Structure formats: structure tokens, C-alpha cells
Amino acid sequence: MYVNLQLILVYYIYEMKFFINFLLIFVLFSCGDKFSGVVIENSKYNNYIELIINSYENQDLSYLEKYLDNDVRSTYSTNVLFGKRSVLNTWADDYYFFKEIVMNEREIYTIFNNDKSFTTILKGKWDAVGKFSGNKVSIPCYYKFIWKNDKIVEFKGYFDNYPYYLETKESYDEN
């Protein structure tokens, strides 16, 4: 297993706020750019994402709101949203169409990038029951959160929206 020890060292020193600028300049200029990040075990960002998802399952978006940057950029399948409010509204829409929302089979890890940002990856299965159709849905999903100054500045979501589309259609038919 080959790793860039320097980047790991920089991460720990970064966490300690110890001569950070000097070190980053030294390290990043000394070895080129073979590695763009290192995976961090037990990162605090893993815990933040756990908090966000656990509360989301309980129809509480307060942790999401707490950790989103005001100018967050979020990318979905075919659209890009800007700003905290648009992300919160999008996540809150889930509660209108679905119940018993649970993110199962979670896999979370965080990468310390060589631009000093952090990226947290969340993979899992989004399981829920449609409120209009009564259908059970299980959607494999992949989320990418980019952190700066302990706030999510960018968010990308990759998953199949088709069950959501069907539920929306069902709700229109019912109304």
C-alpha cells in the first residue's frame, strides 16, 4: 500500500494548527502532485454526516442547516442549486412524498485533499415508502460533501430519481 506520508503529516499538523502554511508550501511543492488526497480514519466530518443523516431520517434538518455553507453549490442529476435554502427545500420535499426514510448500508469516509479541503463520501441505500403509491423503494446512492472551514461548500448527489418521479406522478394523479 503506497501512500504519501507527507500529506498525512500535513493533515495531522493541520489539525494541530501547527506551522500550517509553511508546511503546506514545503510539502506540496516538494513532491509534485502524484497524490491528491489521503483517506482519514475517524474524521470528525464522518460524525457530522452521521448526525445529518440520522436527524434527516427523523425529519429534522437542523444539522444539515448547521453545517451547510450559505453559498453551498449542490449538483444533482440534471440541475445545480445554489444556496443553503434551496438544498434544505430539496431535502424537505422528500418528506412530502415518502415516509419511513432510512439510509441503510452506510459507508462513510473522509479524504483530506491537497488543497486543504476535506471531502466526505457517503454511500448507502436510501429506503423509503411512497406516501401516494405505497411502494417500497430502495435506491443505491452516492453523495459527495466538500468541506471548508467546517462547512459544506459543495455537495453532489448521484442516485436514480426514477422512483421519485413515479411518486410525484402518483401524487398528481391523486390530486
Add this chain to the structure above:
Amino acid sequence: MIIIHIILKQKNRMMRISLLILSLFFISCNNGNTDLGTLSKIDDLSKKSILIYDDFASNNFKSLKDKFSDDVKINFGNSISLNFNEFVQFYSQNELFFKTLKLDANDVVTLRLNNLSSITNHEIKFIFNDSEYGTAYYVNALIELTWTNNKISIVNIYFDTTLFKSYINFN
């Protein structure tokens, strides 16, 4: 981490800096073993994985098969899960559509994990035209390739199939 501990134990600031520079020089540009994983944009597996697109473009399924393990699973979200032969059949059935599909790879990175498994992620855009309406569409997607013994053993494609349902039969 022992190095950092020694450095932090030093009371003299100049001594700390000296030790730090010295330790950095010692480990400068050396690779070694650790429990952590790394992410790289210029990994050999990233380069190898990009060649898959060339195989598709030239219908070179033999070359494609060489890159996959015998028991490869190709998962299109929660729609379908195929082995290699089923995938070739699926591709052939929808070849007209696939031939017009353009891929725009935004970001390709390989994650090498401590358990010796490796994952290459392609953040891409599927771009296609609806000739009937003269409209171009794009769909953001993430293709995740899990490597085992330098072969791709799992392909997970995370994307929204909604727009594709009119063109591809996923059943």
C-alpha cells in the same frame, strides 16, 4: 506520528522547526506502508479505466473483457445487475442509443484502500440527443469501479434513469 510527538515535546521553537524540516527531508518523496488510503488522479488504474471508453467506441469487447474479472457485476443503480455476457447483450440491444451517447469525464480518481482493494471513480456527464424533438440532454453520473487483482470486479453506475427510460429497456 512518533516524529510529531517528538517534535511537539521540544520546548524550544527553533528546535521544533529544525526537527520538523529534518524529518520532512527524511521522508521527502518516499512512499511507505500505512493504515491509511490515498486518492490519486494519475494512478495507473485511472488510466487503465479510461481505456474502457475506447473499447466501447471501437466495439472491442475482447479488450473490454480482459479488463473485467470473470465474475464481474455491472449494476445500473437499482434497475438492473448484469454479468459481462448479459451486459454485452444489453449493449447490443440498445446499440443505436449507446452509439449516439457522448461521455464527458469531469474527474477520474483512484482510491487505494488499506485492505488492498482499489476503487476508481469517474464523475461523468452522459450527453445525448433526442432527434425527434431536436433537444440535447445531459445527466450527471458516477461510475464506480472496484478492482480485484488489477481487474474490474464490480461496476456501480449511480445515475438518474428517468430520462433514459424512453430510449433504453432496462428490463
